[in-house]
Amino acid sequence: MFEQIAAPKGDPILSLITEYRNDPRSDKIDLGIGVYRNDEGITPIMKAVSAAEKLLLAQESTKAYQGLTGDELFNEALQNLLLGTTSALGRTTTLQTPGASGALRNLADLIAATKPDSTVWISNPSYINHRPIMLRAGLKVEEYPYLDPKTKLVNEAAMLAKIAELGADDILLLHGCCHNPSGADISLEAWQQIAALANKNGFLPFVDIAYQGLGNGLEEDAKGMQLLVDQVPEMIISTSCSKNFGLYRERTGAAMIVSNSIEQATNARAKMCELSRGSYSMPPAHGAAIVRTILNDAELNALWRQELDEMNQRVNGLRQALVNEFQTLSQSDRFNYFAQHKGMFSLTGLSDDMIAQLKSEFGIYIVGGGRVNIAGLKESEVTTLAQAFIHVGA
Ligand SMILES: Cc1ncc(COP(=O)(O)O)c(C=O)c1O
Structure with missing residues (x-):
């Protein structure tokens, strides 16, 4: 029966991940998949989560x-x-x-x-x-x-x-x-x-x-x-x-x-x-x-809230840093939307050609449609990203 199934169209975000992994450039930047990363580029296990897991492991008595x-x-x-x-x-x-x-x-x-x-x-x-x-x-x-x-x-x-x-x-x-x-x-x-x-x-x-x-x-x-x-x-x-x-x-x-x-x-x-x-x-x-x-748990709750706040502040800090960099480089306010947006993503309106050029020339990976995962950016990459955007005519 399975011979009837045509090869499905690949998921565009997942195929972008594969392409990114196979890219040998050490300064490549992944702004595709929607996960939070810290400034070392890692999606960390939150400390509150690890602590809760330890408690659970010690207390667990059944898998019913x-x-x-x-x-x-x-x-x-x-x-x-x-x-x-x-x-x-x-x-x-x-x-x-x-x-x-x-x-x-x-x-x-x-x-x-x-x-x-x-x-x-x-x-x-x-x-x-x-x-x-x-x-x-x-x-x-x-x-x-x-x-x-x-x-x-x-x-x-x-x-x-x-x-x-x-x-x-x-x-x-x-x-x-x-x-x-x-x-x-x-x-x-x-x-x-x-x-x-x-x-x-x-x-x-x-x-x-x-x-x-x-x-x-x-x-x-x-x-x-x-x-x-x-x-x-x-x-x-x-x-x-x-x-x-x-x-x-x-x-x-x-x-x-x-x-x-x-x-x-x-x-x-x-x-x-x-x-x-x-x-x-x-x-x-x-x-x-x-x-x-x-x-x-009052203590774990407070720790989790603090960690979440730190994540939030990191992303909002990156948004502001991007706007500052863009203002310096382009002498215009046209990128101010980055700081007005909330959460992990910004839709940039980049054309398919610009997205392709960012990938080939700069190793910057962005999904089709132009969604950028700000939460995947490192502070040290802000200037490169802003320069690359302006270079491709964003
Ligand atoms: C708006 C929105 N709803 C739902 C989901 C799905 O989340 P989950 O991983 O909990 O299934 C996502 C994940 O990216 C999302 O962005």
């Missing part, structure tokens, strides 16, 4: 199945981290999932099982996997305007005008913070207007928050989402511990369902368990155990 909902202490801790200060806490349920990817798919399956004619609206541009995940669940996908290619910031007027047209059969997928791939986030005023439109027209807000703590800090990054959840009757959330706990390969995330009542939210979570039983069954335990250990 955990159950469909995953680790309930993790679910509770994460729910508090995201929504603890909101009025929605008492009408929310949380389900541990294999990463935010698993949450996105589970929630999409829930929508497909509950309201199959729904259309999911994603931003233009959006996270590369949003569309395929929603489509695979059998949902329709449309785009709302988001990024202004000139300013490289959000065109909120255009975005809100489209959102105002959405109705009861629509799901609005928003990035909680640190928009991937653009780095351009919406203002609190826009979150407020979205809340008013959701209440008026009845669409369901769906917030994907994968970078909490890597934009303006843990509390600050959740503000838009919290403002929305405080005001709308129903909302769904996917969240990831890949970036802010550095647990990428442990596949740690969660889906949250906010409803009118805790009974409705509980039923929806039970439905998601039924759906996951038909695929991966239950989520992996280790990553969630690490997160729950950290969040429920």
Whole structure:
């Protein structure tokens, strides 16, 4: 039967990694794959994570199945981290999932099982996997305007005008913070207007928050989402511990369902368990155990927050250093957007030719579309990057 399968198109980000690895130049720069790196170019295991792992290893007494909902202490801790200060806490349920990817798919399956004619609206541009995940669940996908290619910031007027047209059969997928791939986030005023439109027209807000703590800090990054959840009757959330706990390969995330009542939210979570039983069954335990250990231990919690702050400051420091370097070299403000963007990425608007030239002449690896992973840059590479950008005519 497998002879029928044509060779699939390679994943552009993964093939870029291979090319980068095979490049013999010692001064090559990888700004492709979306992982945080420290100034030595390493994606470190956070100290709080290592300490939690030691505790877990010492305490672990079984590898028996955990159950469909995953680790309930993790679910509770994460729910508090995201929504603890909101009025929605008492009408929310949380389900541990294999990463935010698993949450996105589970929630999409829930929508497909509950309201199959729904259309999911994603931003233009959006996270590369949003569309395929929603489509695979059998949902329709449309785009709302988001990024202004000139300013490289959000065109909120255009975005809100489209959102105002959405109705009861629509799901609005928003990035909680640190928009991937653009780095351009919406203002609190826009979150407020979205809340008013959701209440008026009845669409369901769906917030994907994968970078909490890597934009303006843990509390600050959740503000838009919290403002929305405080005001709308129903909302769904996917969240990831890949970036802010550095647990990428442990596949740690969660889906949250906010409803009118805790009974409705509980039923929806039970439905998601039924759906996951038909695929991966239950989520992996280790990553969630690490997160729950950290969040429920005052010392580890403080250490984790400090480490996350340091990561955040490193990225924001690089953004400012880039802007300073660009101002010196180009005598213009046209690269100031780097410091206005939040999180790991910036969408630069580089053409395919410029991206190819950066790779061939400078060994600088950037994915097609021009997304740059600022969190992969070293301080010592800032000048080279700025010079190379100007050289290729960015
Ligand atoms: C916006 C967004 N959502 C979800 C994910 C998936 O995260 P996870 O590794 O937890 O599956 C990512 C990862 O890059 C992302 O950028």
